[in-house]
Amino acid sequence: MNVELYMNMLGQKAREASRLVARADTGIKNKALLGMAAALDANRAELIDANRKDLENARQNGLDAAMLDRLEMGNKTIDGMIEGLRQVVALPDPVGSITDMNYRPSGIQVGKMRVPLGVIGIIYESRPNVTVEAASLCLKSGNATILRGGSEAIHSNQAVAACIRTGLTAAGLPAEAVQVVETTDREAVGKLITMPEYVDVIVPRGGKGLIERISRDAKVPVIKHLDGICHVFIDLQADRAKAVNIALNAKTHRYGTCNTMETLLVHEGVAEEVLGDLVDRFKAAGVELRGCAQTRTLVPAIKEATEADWSTEYLAPVLSIKVVADIDAAIKHINHYGSHHTDAIVTENYTLSRRFLREVDSSSVIVNASTRFADGFEYGLGAEIGISTDKIHARGPVGLEGLTSQKYVVLGDGHTRK
């Protein structure tokens, strides 16, 4: 297969399909989503069979248990995919929504209408359920999608793609509204991210290496998520109980998520009191602690944090702790070493809470709550295609609205410019 020609063809078809999807009624799009759910339900045997092939190949290729776990698509995964589709059906359709219609002195009326981006390219690794999740969010927001999953999930993804097509055509939408790349050739990714004539935006989902590579080579905008080096700052005027609960939750609720705390900052005036309690509880939870010099004078039994620790996303039961002089030092540390993802302050001080919200340059800034709340579902977006650490276009959790843009609408009555 000539990969370049093949990708061009996919692109062209996606562009054509995008025009039809962009103007599809909410009812039609929901019908397609429910049709996909029905097809997934009706084809469980085929899906599990296709997945078995992928799992066998993966085992032969020596993939580790975690990879195999992510790759597996059993009845429970399929249930989850179906439930996910129903949730997307229930979300309000952002497309066509008109806001801020105001009359101008000239007499024209001007406002904004929310519109799809066009064609979205999604590049992801193992998990086959991403295929359904990404396709459904893109479709509901009126976009066509080209999906490129990991080569290890090729059979699973093609089986899922067949169900997606069934849903689309049952609703009268073009099957090309969602296309899953059929080749595992790596050149396909290179082509997908460099055809601005057919693809409007790329959303990579996967490890940092994948995302960095794509951002570097892409010729289209990339909605991306790099590190999640999140902080909690316990201020001098923090409520002690809240501080302890939030710090524990932010670290130990889940270790592998991007909104997990990686560095704890503690005001020097409360460090002794707060750390005494917290360190024991972190240790009881099995968290390895690494502290700055000042931390280690208070809690000598912990390892020393190196300069590299402050900019490391552990994604593991490891936490670095630093004692800081005041909120200025905390904000400076966060803006310098953090990844502009999610950072929280624990304080009862009104003025400091306002300063933290304004001055910390992160996609989510939080007062008196756990960093673990930085999530599309928790924020009420319904579902998320990812969390953006970019500033342009979308920042923070990206839901349906992040997959749309706005155009100006102008209503006149024969108005001409003076």
Add this chain to the structure above:
Amino acid sequence: MNVELYMNMLGQKAREASRLVARADTGIKNKALLGMAAALDANRAELIDANRKDLENARQNGLDAAMLDRLEMGNKTIDGMIEGLRQVVALPDPVGSITDMNYRPSGIQVGKMRVPLGVIGIIYESRPNVTVEAASLCLKSGNATILRGGSEAIHSNQAVAACIRTGLTAAGLPAEAVQVVETTDREAVGKLITMPEYVDVIVPRGGKGLIERISRDAKVPVIKHLDGICHVFIDLQADRAKAVNIALNAKTHRYGTCNTMETLLVHEGVAEEVLGDLVDRFKAAGVELRGCAQTRTLVPAIKEATEADWSTEYLAPVLSIKVVADIDAAIKHINHYGSHHTDAIVTENYTLSRRFLREVDSSSVIVNASTRFADGFEYGLGAEIGISTDKIHARGPVGLEGLTSQKYVVLGDGHTRK
């Protein structure tokens, strides 16, 4: 001078300054803008003198009259710059504005806060007043700026830059909040657009060649404007008087602007009647007409439009005319040949007006008004840094809000994730 080191230094200083500008009060920013206006007023002689040097060089280098006209900075230009600064002072400050604060089932309260982008790089050609205009919009929106003007305006721009610095320091803001590149070395542009660590977004203002080059080579997001191939579609149910007025205004109000009509589409059912009148009036205005075959059977005395005409931005008194079968053909033509900038329909039909608004994929879609209204001032944005033909981030006229982003703010009361 080592250009790479120099640009790195500018970038580093801009990044540092951006943190201070981002949290500056509205009052402080306005004070700086008024200080710039005062400095421009007090240094008219120096400004005109510096400009004289540029004009002399330009004449020696054989620049044409249009270029010299754009380069000239006399008392009237300076008056305009001062007036522009006062207008930006009067605009509401978008930074820090919090919207959509809602309680979630978990008990946390979530909303969005508008924040500056950081450091904005502006690349522009001749006109020295762009220096003040761009700097003032970026400052008011809390961003630091690096400006790279045309080499032919280097003396004028440096003189303007000195006034800008005076205003900044008088208000207690860092002079590095607005930096004008001091070298005319072309390498400076190449460096400016490839240092994502220091520059968050690039706004090129100039000809299509410049913008295409920058978009191709940039390693940072570019807010860009390419063509303005704008259409007016006169529907079968158009009010005849409105149609004639709008078409004339859209073409003849100004020829060199991006929102000027370049192609007129006319429903075949009204073509004879409407064109009869319009063609005479266009000819009287000195507009050269180029028609499709059907147009030429109705108005034989005009030139034939070639395929290239449909995708040409004339920026001149030239208009292509095409007779179409219905709104479907009109929308198809616009989405295919247009530049997704600004397109208008003239119709009294409710359903067709709604279809046009929804289905035309342009940054501004207009019913019964001239395309010439697509403009930041006319839309009430106060001022514009440019018009974006992109879909990502900003679309259409870009004002202060387009130079900002939003972050999530989360307020809790000790909340942890269950």
